[in-house]
Amino acid sequence: MRIDLVELIRIRMPLVRPFRTSYGVDAERDTFLLRVVTDSAEGWAEFAGDPEPLYCPEFTAGAELALQDHLLPRVVALQQLTAAKVAPALAGVKGNHLAKAVLETAILDAELRGHAMSLAAYLGAVRDRVPAGVSVGIMDTIAELLEAVAAYLADGYVRVKLKIQPGWDIEPVVAVRQEFGDDLPLQVDANTAYSLADAEHLRRLDDFGLVQIEQPLADDDLRGHAELGRLLSTPICLDESIKSARDAAAAIAMRACRIVNIKPARVGGYLEARRVHDACLAHGVPVWCGGMLETGVGRGANLALAALPGFALPGDVSASGRYYAEDLTSPFELDHGFLPVPQEPGTGVSPLPGPLSRHTVSRRELYARRRSVAFATDTGSQSPSHPAQPMTPVINAGHQ
Numbered sequence: 001m002r003i004d005l006v007e008l009i010r011i012r013m014p015l016v017r018p019f020r021t022s023y024g025v026d027a028e029r030d031t032f033l034l035r036v037v038t039d040s041a042e043g044w045a046e047f048a049g050d051p052e053p054l055y056c057p058e059f060t061a062g063a064e065l066a067l068q069d070h071l072l073p074r075v076v077a078l079q080q081l082t083a084a085k086v087a088p089a090l091a092g093v094k095g096n097h098l099a100k101a102v103l104e105t106a107i108l109d110a111e112l113r114g115h116a117m118s119l120a121a122y123l124g125a126v127r128d129r130v131p132a133g134v135s136v137g138i139m140d141t142i143a144e145l146l147e148a149v150a151a152y153l154a155d156g157y158v159r160v161k162l163k164i165q166p167g168w169d170i171e172p173v174v175a176v177r178q179e180f181g182d183d184l185p186l187q188v189d190a191n192t193a194y195s196l197a198d199a200e201h202l203r204r205l206d207d208f209g210l211v212q213i214e215q216p217l218a219d220d221d222l223r224g225h226a227e228l229g230r231l232l233s234t235p236i237c238l239d240e241s242i243k244s245a246r247d248a249a250a251a252i253a254m255r256a257c258r259i260v261n262i263k264p265a266r267v268g269g270y271l272e273a274r275r276v277h278d279a280c281l282a283h284g285v286p287v288w289c290g291g292m293l294e295t296g297v298g299r300g301a302n303l304a305l306a307a308l309p310g311f312a313l314p315g316d317v318s319a320s321g322r323y324y325a326e327d328l329t330s331p332f333e334l335d336h337g338f339l340p341v342p343q344e345p346g347t348g349v350s351p352l353p354g355p356l357s358r359h360t361v362s363r364r365e366l367y368a369r370r371r372s373v374a375f376a377t378d379t380g381s382q383s384p385s386h387p388a389q390p391m392t393p394v395i396n397a398g399h400q
């Protein structure tokens with residue numbers, strides 16, 4: 001496979017309601033898609049990060065630069081490109097997992113489309129639908145929270161995750177348990193908002209039969225999580241701490257977690273995500289698929305991953321309507337609490353022209369293979385990317 005063109009498409013999509021976590025408030029998804037055109041097919045992927053480096057050190061503008069200056073040049077120089085060659089070629093570049101993931105995923109999508117194979121089949125999916133959980137942000141009042149949870153349960157979501165932070169933790173859990181009963185699969189996500197000094201406070205959560213408490217401590221504090229795990233009966237799940245299969249293996253060996261949230265972007269792509277899954281499965285540690293408020297482009301691919309055998313718990317893969325009034329792809333809809341796993345080649349999803357144009361703020365070529373002779377057929381020769389082009393603003397009524 002050979003890359004002919006790479007295009008970066010900046011998108012802005014208003015969320016149906018602002019999403020508040022211990023990191024801050026997201027009112028819209030402001031990110032980019034990568035479109036990779038190869039000699040066999042075209043592939044799409046979505047950058048999972050945000051404009052601000054709050055969840056992790058990466059951010060949208062930084063990822064664009066990383067792709068343009070450091071990642072793409074290494075990948076377009078590869079002979080007989082396959083997705084499996086991408087991560088080794090990028091290994092010399094430290095970090096930048098989200099940026100690496102968007103590039104690898106777009107290439108994988110193109111490769112699989114060229115072979116008419118679905119991502120689900122390629123990864124080893126064993127299900128054609130997956131149970132859907134929903135992540136519920138921090139609210140101003142308990143009444144508002146209960147109303148939101150009631151609406152999600154009416155939609156059919158099979159488990160609820162509450163975002164927590166100091167000052168919004170015990171009370172919302174008590175209220176949700178009182179209102180919806182002990183049988184509701186309920187978990188909390190702290191997004192690193194606590195320290196080990198909060199152990200006694202967090203122990204109060206043990207009374208509520210939570211499925212898990214996710215990432216209570218700092219991402220680089222595996223030892224602290226192991227210590228906290230000895231003090232709590234609620235299982236600890238790690239998200240931000242796990243950036244590779246090796247991290248997962250280390251966290252399990254240290255007993256820093258009993259559950260792992262897998263976000264493909266956080267670990268550098270779907271190939272490493274599958275290795276995280278395999279390491280956890282080998283140790284009997286259940287995993288589930290996290291979310292980053294993806295549009296249908298990112299979510300379609302996450303659904304394929306969530307269909308692997310070790311995904312024993314419902315993930316943060318919700319229906320399109322939980323995020324957006326209009327998704328970029330055909331909308332994902334809940335069917336009795338389940339979402340379908342796309343079965344078409346590649347990720348099985350592509351942005352629809354209408355929604356894509358309505359939510360695009362700019363697009364530019366990051367790379368175009370130059371033809372050396374005007375009428376030459378393909379000689380297979382590679383040429384370096386032309387200098388980066390400025391963004392082409394797109395006139396868009398929705399975002400002026």
Ligand code: NPG
Pocket residue numbers: 021050055134135189191239290291292293294316317318
């Ligand atoms: O359903 O996609 C979703 C949102 C799930 O809670 C969710 N994501 O920490 O896992 C998280 C959180 C998040 C969202 C983090 C956006 C960072 C940005």
